[in-house]
Amino acid sequence: MRDDRIGDPMRAAQANMRPSPVRRFYKAVDVSEADGRHALTLDGRPARTPGKNRLAARSRAVMEKAAAEWARQGETLDPSDMPVTRLVNSALDGVAKTMDETRAEIVRYAGSDLLCYRAEGPEELAERQRRAFDPVLDWAFDQLGQRFVLAAGVMHGGQPPELIAAFAAAVERFDDPVALAALSVVTTLTGSTVLALAVAHGFLKPEDAWRLAHLDEDFQIERWGADDEAMARRAARWREMEAAAMVLAATRTV
Numbered sequence: 001m002r003d004d005r006i007g008d009p010m011r012a013a014q015a016n017m018r019p020s021p022v023r024r025f026y027k028a029v030d031v032s033e034a035d036g037r038h039a040l041t042l043d044g045r046p047a048r049t050p051g052k053n054r055l056a057a058r059s060r061a062v063m064e065k066a067a068a069e070w071a072r073q074g075e076t077l078d079p080s081d082m083p084v085t086r087l088v089n090s091a092l093d094g095v096a097k098t099m100d101e102t103r104a105e106i107v108r109y110a111g112s113d114l115l116c117y118r119a120e121g122p123e124e125l126a127e128r129q130r131r132a133f134d135p136v137l138d139w140a141f142d143q144l145g146q147r148f149v150l151a152a153g154v155m156h157g158g159q160p161p162e163l164i165a166a167f168a169a170a171v172e173r174f175d176d177p178v179a180l181a182a183l184s185v186v187t188t189l190t191g192s193t194v195l196a197l198a199v200a201h202g203f204l205k206p207e208d209a210w211r212l213a214h215l216d217e218d219f220q221i222e223r224w225g226a227d228d229e230a231m232a233r234r235a236a237r238w239r240e241m242e243a244a245a246m247v248l249a250a251t252r253t254v
Helices: 009-016 060-071 083-093 099-112 123-144 161-172 177-190 193-200 206-213 215-224 228-251
Strands: 029-034 037-042
Touching: 029 060, 037 060, 060 083, 060 228, 083 177, 083 228, 099 161, 099 177, 099 193, 123 161, 123 193, 123 206, 123 215, 161 193, 177 193, 177 206, 177 228, 193 206, 193 228, 206 215, 206 228
Parallel strands: none
Antiparallel strands: 029 037
Protein backbone atom coordinates (compact mmCIF):
# COMPACT_ATOMS: atom_id res chain seq x y z
CA MET A 1 0.00 0.00 0.00
CA ARG A 2 3.03 2.27 -0.36
CA ASP A 3 2.49 5.37 -2.54
CA ASP A 4 4.42 8.40 -3.70
CA ARG A 5 2.52 11.24 -2.09
CA ILE A 6 5.50 12.35 -0.09
CA GLY A 7 8.14 13.95 -2.30
CA ASP A 8 11.08 11.75 -1.33
CA PRO A 9 13.67 14.11 0.16
CA MET A 10 16.35 11.91 -1.40
CA ARG A 11 15.21 12.88 -4.89
CA ALA A 12 16.23 16.52 -4.60
CA ALA A 13 19.78 15.48 -3.79
CA GLN A 14 19.83 12.74 -6.42
CA ALA A 15 18.61 15.15 -9.08
CA ASN A 16 21.50 17.47 -8.29
CA MET A 17 24.15 14.75 -8.39
CA ARG A 18 26.21 15.04 -11.58
CA PRO A 19 25.19 12.27 -14.00
CA SER A 20 28.67 11.73 -15.41
CA PRO A 21 31.25 9.88 -13.28
CA VAL A 22 33.23 12.16 -10.96
CA ARG A 23 36.82 11.19 -10.30
CA ARG A 24 37.91 11.10 -6.68
CA PHE A 25 39.54 14.49 -6.10
CA TYR A 26 40.67 14.12 -2.48
CA LYS A 27 42.83 11.89 -0.30
CA ALA A 28 41.96 12.59 3.33
CA VAL A 29 38.44 12.59 4.82
CA ASP A 30 37.72 13.95 8.29
CA VAL A 31 34.97 15.39 10.51
CA SER A 32 35.56 18.63 12.39
CA GLU A 33 33.44 20.96 14.50
CA ALA A 34 32.19 24.11 12.82
CA ASP A 35 29.62 26.59 14.14
CA GLY A 36 28.26 24.11 16.66
CA ARG A 37 27.89 21.34 14.09
CA HIS A 38 30.03 18.49 12.80
CA ALA A 39 31.27 19.09 9.27
CA LEU A 40 32.87 16.88 6.66
CA THR A 41 36.25 17.97 5.34
CA LEU A 42 38.15 16.72 2.31
CA ASP A 43 41.89 17.30 2.47
CA GLY A 44 41.17 19.81 5.23
CA ARG A 45 38.71 21.85 3.20
CA PRO A 46 34.95 22.04 3.92
CA ALA A 47 32.84 19.70 1.80
CA ARG A 48 29.76 21.23 0.19
CA THR A 49 26.32 19.96 -0.76
CA PRO A 50 25.10 20.31 -4.38
CA GLY A 51 23.33 23.48 -3.16
CA LYS A 52 26.68 24.84 -1.86
CA ASN A 53 25.79 24.45 1.82
CA ARG A 54 28.46 23.19 4.14
CA LEU A 55 28.05 19.41 4.52
CA ALA A 56 27.42 19.27 8.26
CA ALA A 57 24.97 17.99 10.87
CA ARG A 58 24.26 18.27 14.58
CA SER A 59 25.17 14.61 15.10
CA ARG A 60 28.80 13.60 14.88
CA ALA A 61 27.74 9.96 14.39
CA VAL A 62 25.83 10.92 11.24
CA MET A 63 28.78 12.76 9.77
CA GLU A 64 31.18 9.96 10.66
CA LYS A 65 28.96 7.61 8.65
CA ALA A 66 29.01 10.08 5.77
CA ALA A 67 32.79 10.36 6.09
CA ALA A 68 33.11 6.58 5.88
CA GLU A 69 31.16 6.69 2.61
CA TRP A 70 33.57 9.24 1.14
CA ALA A 71 36.60 7.38 2.43
CA ARG A 72 35.66 4.07 0.81
CA GLN A 73 35.18 5.52 -2.68
CA GLY A 74 37.49 4.33 -5.41
CA GLU A 75 38.85 6.19 -8.40
CA THR A 76 35.38 7.55 -9.18
CA LEU A 77 32.57 8.51 -6.82
CA ASP A 78 29.53 6.23 -6.70
CA PRO A 79 26.52 8.21 -5.36
CA SER A 80 24.52 4.99 -4.92
CA ASP A 81 27.13 3.94 -2.35
CA MET A 82 26.63 7.16 -0.35
CA PRO A 83 23.06 7.02 1.07
CA VAL A 84 23.85 8.96 4.26
CA THR A 85 25.56 11.71 2.29
CA ARG A 86 22.60 11.96 -0.06
CA LEU A 87 20.19 12.18 2.87
CA VAL A 88 22.19 14.97 4.52
CA ASN A 89 22.40 16.77 1.16
CA SER A 90 18.63 16.62 0.77
CA ALA A 91 18.10 17.77 4.35
CA LEU A 92 20.34 20.81 3.97
CA ASP A 93 19.39 21.79 0.42
CA GLY A 94 15.67 21.00 0.58
CA VAL A 95 14.06 20.00 3.87
CA ALA A 96 15.72 22.77 5.88
CA LYS A 97 13.85 25.29 3.72
CA THR A 98 10.50 23.46 3.83
CA MET A 99 10.23 22.07 7.35
CA ASP A 100 6.51 22.80 7.74
CA GLU A 101 5.67 21.42 4.32
CA THR A 102 7.68 18.25 4.96
CA ARG A 103 5.95 17.69 8.30
CA ALA A 104 2.56 18.23 6.67
CA GLU A 105 3.31 15.62 4.00
CA ILE A 106 4.32 13.09 6.64
CA VAL A 107 1.18 13.80 8.67
CA ARG A 108 -1.00 13.38 5.56
CA TYR A 109 0.33 9.86 5.30
CA ALA A 110 -1.27 9.10 8.67
CA GLY A 111 -4.69 9.39 7.06
CA SER A 112 -4.15 6.11 5.18
CA ASP A 113 -1.39 4.32 7.01
CA LEU A 114 -0.30 0.92 5.69
CA LEU A 115 -0.89 -0.74 9.07
CA CYS A 116 -4.55 0.29 9.04
CA TYR A 117 -5.46 -1.55 5.84
CA ARG A 118 -6.36 -5.16 6.52
CA ALA A 119 -6.93 -7.99 4.08
CA GLU A 120 -10.43 -9.44 3.91
CA GLY A 121 -8.83 -12.74 2.92
CA PRO A 122 -7.25 -15.20 2.90
CA GLU A 123 -7.58 -15.66 6.63
CA GLU A 124 -3.91 -16.63 6.99
CA LEU A 125 -2.84 -13.23 5.66
CA ALA A 126 -5.38 -11.41 7.81
CA GLU A 127 -4.12 -13.24 10.88
CA ARG A 128 -0.49 -12.41 10.06
CA GLN A 129 -1.45 -8.76 9.78
CA ARG A 130 -3.21 -8.83 13.14
CA ARG A 131 -0.28 -10.44 14.90
CA ALA A 132 2.30 -8.15 13.29
CA PHE A 133 0.48 -4.81 13.02
CA ASP A 134 -1.66 -4.64 16.15
CA PRO A 135 1.24 -4.42 18.67
CA VAL A 136 2.67 -1.46 16.76
CA LEU A 137 -0.69 0.30 16.67
CA ASP A 138 -1.05 -0.36 20.41
CA TRP A 139 2.34 1.31 20.90
CA ALA A 140 1.14 4.26 18.80
CA PHE A 141 -1.95 4.56 21.01
CA ASP A 142 0.29 4.72 24.08
CA GLN A 143 2.34 7.47 22.44
CA LEU A 144 -0.49 9.53 20.95
CA GLY A 145 -3.44 8.87 23.24
CA GLN A 146 -5.52 8.23 20.12
CA ARG A 147 -6.25 5.01 18.29
CA PHE A 148 -6.01 4.48 14.52
CA VAL A 149 -9.16 3.32 12.76
CA LEU A 150 -8.78 0.13 10.70
CA ALA A 151 -10.18 -0.38 7.20
CA ALA A 152 -10.90 -3.63 5.36
CA GLY A 153 -9.71 -4.16 1.81
CA VAL A 154 -8.44 -1.16 -0.09
CA MET A 155 -11.21 1.32 0.70
CA HIS A 156 -9.93 4.56 2.22
CA GLY A 157 -11.41 4.92 5.69
CA GLY A 158 -9.66 8.08 6.89
CA GLN A 159 -8.71 8.88 10.47
CA PRO A 160 -10.40 11.08 13.11
CA PRO A 161 -9.18 14.68 13.41
CA GLU A 162 -8.04 14.06 16.99
CA LEU A 163 -5.69 11.31 15.81
CA ILE A 164 -4.27 13.47 13.03
CA ALA A 165 -3.72 16.36 15.46
CA ALA A 166 -1.91 14.08 17.92
CA PHE A 167 0.27 12.71 15.17
CA ALA A 168 1.05 16.22 13.92
CA ALA A 169 2.22 17.14 17.43
CA ALA A 170 4.52 14.11 17.47
CA VAL A 171 6.06 15.05 14.12
CA GLU A 172 6.43 18.68 15.20
CA ARG A 173 9.08 17.57 17.69
CA PHE A 174 11.46 16.76 14.84
CA ASP A 175 13.20 20.12 14.64
CA ASP A 176 16.44 18.89 13.03
CA PRO A 177 16.23 18.96 9.21
CA VAL A 178 18.42 15.85 8.98
CA ALA A 179 16.19 13.88 11.37
CA LEU A 180 13.04 15.12 9.63
CA ALA A 181 14.44 14.12 6.24
CA ALA A 182 15.18 10.66 7.62
CA LEU A 183 11.65 10.36 9.04
CA SER A 184 10.25 11.29 5.64
CA VAL A 185 12.42 8.71 3.90
CA VAL A 186 11.31 5.90 6.22
CA THR A 187 7.66 6.95 5.82
CA THR A 188 7.96 6.93 2.05
CA LEU A 189 9.77 3.60 1.85
CA THR A 190 7.45 1.76 4.23
CA GLY A 191 4.17 3.48 3.41
CA SER A 192 3.61 3.96 7.14
CA THR A 193 3.94 6.95 9.42
CA VAL A 194 3.48 4.60 12.36
CA LEU A 195 6.41 2.41 11.35
CA ALA A 196 8.54 5.50 10.77
CA LEU A 197 7.72 6.91 14.20
CA ALA A 198 8.30 3.52 15.82
CA VAL A 199 11.77 3.33 14.24
CA ALA A 200 12.51 6.92 15.22
CA HIS A 201 11.67 6.21 18.86
CA GLY A 202 13.54 2.92 18.92
CA PHE A 203 10.42 0.80 19.44
CA LEU A 204 11.14 -1.15 16.24
CA LYS A 205 14.44 -2.19 14.74
CA PRO A 206 14.77 -1.05 11.11
CA GLU A 207 14.78 -4.61 9.80
CA ASP A 208 11.60 -5.41 11.73
CA ALA A 209 9.83 -2.34 10.36
CA TRP A 210 11.00 -3.32 6.87
CA ARG A 211 9.60 -6.82 7.33
CA LEU A 212 6.22 -5.45 8.43
CA ALA A 213 6.13 -3.04 5.48
CA HIS A 214 6.53 -6.01 3.12
CA LEU A 215 4.31 -8.49 4.93
CA ASP A 216 1.70 -8.61 2.17
CA GLU A 217 4.34 -8.76 -0.55
CA ASP A 218 6.17 -11.60 1.19
CA PHE A 219 2.91 -13.50 1.59
CA GLN A 220 2.47 -13.40 -2.19
CA ILE A 221 6.10 -14.37 -2.78
CA GLU A 222 5.60 -17.50 -0.67
CA ARG A 223 2.86 -18.57 -3.05
CA TRP A 224 4.00 -17.35 -6.43
CA GLY A 225 7.73 -16.88 -6.13
CA ALA A 226 9.92 -13.78 -6.29
CA ASP A 227 10.72 -11.57 -9.25
CA ASP A 228 14.46 -10.98 -9.47
CA GLU A 229 14.18 -7.39 -10.69
CA ALA A 230 11.65 -6.52 -8.02
CA MET A 231 13.86 -8.02 -5.34
CA ALA A 232 16.85 -6.04 -6.62
CA ARG A 233 14.82 -2.83 -6.38
CA ARG A 234 13.75 -3.82 -2.88
CA ALA A 235 17.37 -4.38 -1.87
CA ALA A 236 18.29 -0.92 -3.14
CA ARG A 237 15.42 0.63 -1.19
CA TRP A 238 16.58 -1.21 1.93
CA ARG A 239 19.94 0.52 1.73
CA GLU A 240 18.13 3.87 1.83
CA MET A 241 15.97 2.64 4.69
CA GLU A 242 18.99 1.44 6.64
CA ALA A 243 20.76 4.78 6.21
CA ALA A 244 17.69 6.78 7.27
CA ALA A 245 17.14 4.55 10.31
CA MET A 246 20.77 5.05 11.34
CA VAL A 247 20.29 8.80 11.11
CA LEU A 248 17.15 8.59 13.26
CA ALA A 249 18.99 6.54 15.88
CA ALA A 250 21.90 9.00 15.94
CA THR A 251 19.69 12.09 16.18
CA ARG A 252 17.68 10.69 19.09
CA THR A 253 20.53 11.60 21.41
CA VAL A 254 21.42 15.06 20.09
